[in-house]
Amino acid sequence: MTLAEALRCAAKHLAALEILETSNPHLEAELLLQHALGFNRTQLYQRLRDEMPPDKETAYHDLVWRRLCGEPTPYITERTDFCDIELTVTPAAAIPRPETELLVEEASVLAGKRLQDTPSLTIVDVGTGCGAIALALATRLPSLQIIATDISPAALALAQRNAERLGLASSLRFLCTDLLASVRQPVDIVVANLPYVRSAEWKTLPVEIRCYEPREALDGGPDGLRVIDRLLRQAPPLLRSGAALLLEIGYDQGPPVAALASEVFPDAAVEIKKDLASLDRLVIIQL
Ligand SMILES: C[S@@+](CC[C@H](N)C(=O)[O-])C[C@H]1O[C@@H](n2cnc3c(N)ncnc32)[C@H](O)[C@@H]1O
Structure with a gap:
């Protein structure tokens, strides 16, 4: 043969x-x-x-x-491509999806514009998994100060391994913490692709996801918004004035997440962005 x-x-x-x-x-x-x-x-x-x-x-x-x-x-x-970088992936973390490249695109544009007026900018990638978003941003904008957090030590170890393999370890700081809990410095931009699947939907997901990917990386509780809600409420004391948050969401979560964002940040501009399939995919909150 x-x-x-x-x-x-x-x-x-x-x-x-x-x-x-x-x-x-x-x-x-x-x-x-x-x-x-x-x-x-x-x-x-x-x-x-x-x-x-x-x-x-x-x-x-x-x-x-x-x-x-x-x-x-x-x-x-044990590998996947994401935003022009090759990443090692193991069941310690969810597999980065092409839809998440929209978040990287939007965050790169926003950060690139702000870097024209300020020499340094701190971005936190909350729930970094294998490091996909943080590492894609570090590749595009080397002057960013990037903190990558995850609650899973195994996922964070994988993200660190990816950073070392890509020669980006010195551009990032890794923190094993609940959302932003251990972040101490003021933050300009928060990016997050946190769990947003409703618990009841788990058993309806394809076998590839249900039987192989870590449930704690994808299950966002009864309404899918438990972790995103906590992040929005935890963030305010850490944010610099004019900060932005970019949150990946499920296709039917645009209006509820925008409503949550307006409740926590009443004066912020809140925008819902669609992905290439014309589905709501990203909420951008600008203070
Ligand atoms: C959907 S995965 C996304 C991983 C990666 N950001 C990506 O886009 O491929 C969500 C990640 O959030 C992490 N996570 C879940 N709850 C968290 C929490 N309370 N604090 C920090 N990270 C959390 C999970 O461990 C998982 O790595």
């Missing part, structure tokens, strides 16, 4: 399994094959007509089998 044949065969099996949220079976089959062979994409495409080495055939079969059982590809390969 050639590599191309093995790839086609795996993609066919992945596509046939409808319970998986496989958005692109061919791409996932390819990522798993690259992982089995230790190749990058170019190396794989140069050698598609080669015969599959027998030991690699077994290894590839095992990886595809794990995927067919529901394990997400990023956990199998």
Whole structure:
């Protein structure tokens, strides 16, 4: 069997399994094959007509089998791409989603504008997980002072590992804390993609999420807003005048989160932003 044949065969099996949220079976089959062979994409495409080495055939079969059982590809390969950076991901943290890139885009624009008037700016990424948002911002705006917090020591250790691998460890401070509880310095911008799934919805989520991702990273309590609500109420004493908060939300949480924000910050401008699928995805609060 050639590599191309093995790839086609795996993609066919992945596509046939409808319970998986496989958005692109061919791409996932390819990522798993690259992982089995230790190749990058170019190396794989140069050698598609080669015969599959027998030991690699077994290894590839095992990886595809794990995927067919529901394990997400990023956990199998231990890597994912987010905003032009490659991150290590393990079940210690949720897998960064493409929707979250909107938060990074908006935060980069806001921070970039403010850096024109001030030499330094402190941003806190609350609930950093594997470090996706904090590290994407550090790559784009190296002069930012970034604090990344998480309540999970295992997630924070993973974020630190990612920062070291990307050569960004000196740009960030990591704090294991409940939201902003241990942050002591005044903050200019808060960014957060906190848990926002309603507890009752957990059992309806795809097997990839329900059986593999850490529930405490995604479950936002009965109304999905328990953690976001606490963050909004905890933030005021730490915020500099003119500060901003950018919060990722679920598609149906724009109005309730905007209402909460207006209750806590009556004088702030509150805006709901939609993602590429035209769904509410981000609430921006500017004091
Ligand atoms: C949806 S994940 C997002 C991870 C990452 N920011 C991203 O966008 O990929 C939410 C993260 O918030 C963290 N978290 C949950 N409750 C928290 C709390 N009270 N304080 C700090 N972090 C919390 C979880 O451990 C998890 O890593």
